[in-house]
Amino acid sequence: MAAAEFEVPKFREYPVIPALRPDEMAGSKPYVAAAPIQEALGFPGQLVDDWQAKAITRMGELLDKYRSFRVYMDACVHCGACTDKCHYFIGTADPKNMPVARQELVRKVYRRYFTFAGKYFPKLVGAVDLTRDVLDDWYSYFNQCSECRRCSVFCPYGIDTAEVTMAAREIMDSVGLGVKYTGEILGKLHKIGNNLGLPGPALEDTMLGLEEDIKDETGVDVRLPIDMKGAEVLLITPSADFFSEPHVDSLIGYAKVFHQAGISWTLSSHASEAGNFGLFIGNYEQMRKAAMRIRQAALDLGAKRIVVGECGHAWRVAYSFWNTLTGVGLGGEDPFAKALQQQLDPRHPVPQHICEFTYDLIQRGALNLDKEANDHRVITFHDSCNVARASRMGDMPGGQFVIPRSIIKSVANHFHDMPQDTICESTFCCGGGGGLLTDDLLEIRVKGALPRMEALKQVVDDHGVNFFASICAICKAQFNKVLPFYGFDTSMNGGVHQLVSTAIQLGTKE
């Protein structure tokens, strides 16, 4: 049990909605980004003098640029449907962690400056000036949202708090109030090519080491190539896969799948990161700049297919946004998109999730899998929020739920789902997504994990689950941290391709 300076929430006997504890988490704030971090991203180094006017101007610009933001500011009727849906509210009972109340922090300012009622009758409609106190609330509570979209599933108008959080973070960045964690990571990505700041040579060393490990374990020469021109597949994976546990075990799994399928592939040292924290800070230009590295790598290496490793928000950006941002996709009619797309193989989806890739191979009988190899494991699957509610796999709506489960059932005999209202589109966030995966936010991370941990506890008690599979680098890192707070062992934390890796029988097919 890790030592905590705060009270770890108790498992609830019944999932009752907690009574409100106002300002419970008002003190939870991430470290503010220093000037060099902010300036490297083109934001002011510190809070500018006329921040209030600048923030309102920026809000106006965002209202003109994003239909989501404009419509969501007007459409909420305060019906309360979302009030009990956020994992951070369930774990903290702080009313400002109710999605509607979180949105209201921005909406009450929107009303004051952009609506007739708020300009002339502010008290009547709950409109307020953008004061320093309000800004402090923004900094606190918009860094207690993991942009997981669970609230948007349940809103009768589909209002997505993630969009509001992104707008608020963008406004704060634009006046010089940024978060150290996300800013620093984006800086590294722009400079070196991945979130960890691993340069090319270090990456090559790591891959050579992994090749030796696989050889020792299986006796088979499985390659993990970098910057190999002419490879059919360019694999873009979260950099955590290169050295973090248990992430690396899934990377080994991908390599084994490529090996047995006999499909040539490569990593790129220029685009050695699937993650894109531009999403978290809600800045289109930053997100585009980060994604452009992938376009460049694909063009330089001449890849025909682009496959994305296990990472939730990265898959959202890849699946939903890459085509828009950088033309990595299909069906583009403009010269910018065509320059890349004429090189890509339209017989396969672009980009393709590693789970789609493996699933196809399994369907075609291209992999030799020994389910018994996973018999020591009783498995459950955590739907990562961005995969579940902001993307898809396969050609069917909901394929993102079917395909990973189908892979698990093809490589293992013992699988049990967590309760229905905590999986698929209703899945609970791990508690560390959306740019919150930093130790200065540990308290909110641990508390926000409560609903997920409760659901896990149920299948541990009922079925003896001992393997908690996910397909997200952030989920895996978050679970490493929070599982012990709830009395679980971190050894149960792992990836779907880690299971594939165990089951795949190398040397039997190729």
Add this chain to the structure above:
Amino acid sequence: MSFVTIFYACIFYAASAMLIGGLAYKIYLYSRTPAPLKIPTTPAPTTTTGVVYRLGREVVFFESLFKSNKWIWIFGWLFHFSLLLVLMRHLRYFTEPVWGWVVLVQPFGKYAGFAMVAGLAGLWARRLFVERIKYISTVSDHLILLLLIGIGLSGLTIKFVAHTDIVDVKAFILGLMYFDWQPLPADPVLLVHLFLVAALMAIFPISKLLHAPGLFFSPSRNQVDNPREVRHLAPWAAELEK
């Protein structure tokens, strides 16, 4: 022509102008604002037809709200569906001769008024007694419910307790529509009812009642899930590629 008639004729013209003009302006703003990224809440339909069905289910059944909270769904759906019946029934005061289907709706619309007020009362009770919803309620949230309850109760009173000369009311309304003003009966309950309705029309485009057009413009609900197959690009985003 009495003062009451002139006054009510004026406020109805003004309220109609605010309702239509205000809504048209808001809808213009919504449609003009680009949605630069594909953000449907998934699983989402992969075809336009699918999106029409998804929005249809939201409008007719309040599908997401049903998933979310059964109490809000029951009260909210009861109110909205009853309001629809009541509005359809009221078409008889705007048409001569009265359309056939409006005649058919009449008996249902008559009693839907009670269901409507019941639904509103349920919603208000939640606002008053459920801690979370009380916390997020503004003064205007309570007032809009009171306004709607006031409209419902005054309407029911006219229908079931203190009748007005409905033939004269219809003549007044048709007169407004064809710019041939006719006197309005000065029954107090009728005047209250009409005044509240005019107020509701006027505040529609400047209040949360914008949720009605908003739903149709909500990108998380109205977008097709096909980002890999079709390149989706907003005009301001395309500029970045030049």
